[in-house]
Amino acid sequence: MSILTKYILKKYLLNFIIVLVSLQLFFVGMDFLQNSKDLPSSANLQLLYLMYNGFFTLTLTLPLSLVFGWILTLVIFVRNNELVAFTSLGAKRFNIYSPVVLVSVVLLLVLMSIQMTPMAYSYEQKKKILDGNYFTNTKSDIFLKYDDNYIYFKKLLPLKKQAEDIHIYKIKDDDIVETIIAKKAYFQNDKWYVVDAKIVKKPKELNFETSKLEVRYEKFLNTLEGFKPKILDNVYEEKSSFSIIDAISALDLLSKQNVNTDKIRAAIYYEIVIPLFILPLIMLIFVYTSYNRRFFNIGSFTSFSIFGTLIVWGVFFMLYKFSNSGVMKPEFSLLLPMLGWFLISFIIYRKKNKI
Template structure:
C-alpha cells in the first residue's frame, strides 16, 4: 500500500468513525429520551432496547456516515492544500478516491452481512420492549396456502416455534378431500410436526347409503417443510422487517404458492441494493470539490453535499415506504431508480472530470 493511500485512509476512517458515533449517539439518545417513560423499569430491558435501537440506527447512520466522513476529509484536504500536494507528487484522482470507495464497499457489504443475521429484527424487538410484549410474542388467526393445503393457525408463537389449534385442509380441484385437526404443532428439523392429529378423508365416490368418512389418528404428522415460524410471523406483520436469509426463503416459498411477494422483494432490494447509493455520491463530491482553497467556498460546498446526500437518501427511503405499502412494484420503485441514479451520476462525474 502506498504511503499516500495509508494517509488518506487514516484521515478518512478517523472522520468516518467520529461522524458515525455522533449520529448513533444523537439518534439513539433522542429516541431513548422520547420513550423513557414508556420503557419497562427493568435495567436489562432498557439496555436491550438501546442495543437493538443502536443496530437499527446503524442501518441508517452507516451509509450517511460514509458520505459525511468523506465530505469532512475533503474539506480538510482542500483547506490545507493537501489535494494540490497529492497531485504534485504524481497521484491521480483515481489514486485519491479509490481507497475510500473500496473501504466504503467493504463497510456496506459488512452491513448487508449483519442484516442476514437475527440483528435484522432489531426494530421489531425494540418495539416489543416498548410495548411490553418482549416475552409474549404471538400471532393469532393465521390462514395460509401451502401447495395443495390450506392451513389455519389459531395461535402462532414464533419464538417458541409452536402453533396451537391447527386445521389443515387438502384441496383437490376446489374440493376439500382431507382435513387434519390438532391442538399443537412444533417446528423442528425444518418442518412442522403436528401432534396427535385427527385425519378425516372424504371418499372420492360418494353414495348416500354406503359412503362414510374415513377417520384416523396420527401421533406425528409433518407438513409445511421449510416454512419457518419467523417467516410466518413476518408475512402477516405489515410493518415487520426480514433478515436477508429469511427473505430469500419466504420469497421462494411464497412464490411457489402463487402468493404476492412485493413486500418481501422490496425488503430484500432495500437491504442488499439501496445502501450502495452512497458510492456515486462519493465520486460526485470529489468531482465537484476544488483543488484551490483560495477560491473554494467551504460553506456552500459542505451544505450542498450534505443536502444532496439527504435528498437522495430521502427519495430512496420514500420509494421503499411506497413499495412496502403496496403502492408500487419493487422493481419499478427501487431497482429502476437505482439504475437511473447510477447512470446519471456517472454522466455528471465524467463531464465534470473531463472539463
C-alpha cells in the same frame, strides 16, 4: 498500499468514526429520552433497548456517515491545501477517492452481514420492550397456503417454534377432500409436526346411502417443510422486517406457492442494493470539489453536499415504502431507479472530467 493511500484512509476513517458515533449518540439518545417514561424499570431491559436501537439505527447512520465523513475529509483537505499537494505528487482523481470507495464497499458488506443475523430484527425487539411484550411473542389467526393445503393457525409462538389449534384443508379441483385438525404442532428438523392429528376424509363420490366420512388419527404428521416460524411471523405481518437469509428463504418458498412476493423482494433489495447509493455520491462530491481554497466556498459546498445526500437517501427510502405497501413493483421502484442513479452519476462524472 502507497503512502498516499494510507494517509487518505487514516484521515477518512477517523472522520467517519467521529461522524458515526455522533449520529448514533444523537439518534439513540433522542429516542431514549422520548420513550424513557414508557420503558420498563428494569435496567437490563433498558440496556437491551439501547443495544437493539443502536443496531437498528446503524442501518441508517452507517451509510450516511460514510458520505458525511468523506465530506468532512474533503473540507479538511481543501482548507489545508492537501489536494493541491496530492496532485503535485502525481496523484490522479481516481487515486484519491478510490480507496474511500473500496473501504465503503467493505463496510457496507459488514452491514449486510449484520442483516443476516438476528440483529436484523432489532426494531421488533426494541418495540416489544417498549410495549412490555419482550418475553411474550405470539401471533393469532394466521391463514396460509402451502402446495395443495390451506392451513390455519389459531396461535403461533415463533420463539418456541410452536403453534396451537391447527386446521389443515387439502384442496383438489377446488374442493376440500381432507381436513386435519390438531391442538398443537411444533417446528423441528426443518418441518412442522402436527401432534395427535384427527384426519377427516371426504368420499370421492357423494351418495346419500353409501357415502360416509373416513376418520382416522395420527400421532405425528409433518407438513410445511422449510417454512420457518420466523418467516410465518413476518410474512403475514403488515409492518415487519426480514433478515436477508429469512427473506431469501421466504421468497423461494412463497414463489413456489404462487403467492405475491413484492414485499419480500422489496426487503431484499432495500437491504442489499439500496445502501450502494452512497458510492456514486462519494464520486460526485469529489468531482465537484475545488483544489484551490481561494475559489471554493466551503460553506456552500458542505451544505449542498449534505442536503443532496439526504435528498437522494430520502427518495430511495420513499420508493422502498411504496414497494413495501404494494403500490409499485420493487423492480421498477428500486432496481430501475438505482440503475438510473448510477448511469446519471457516471455521465456527470465523465462530463466534469472533460472540463
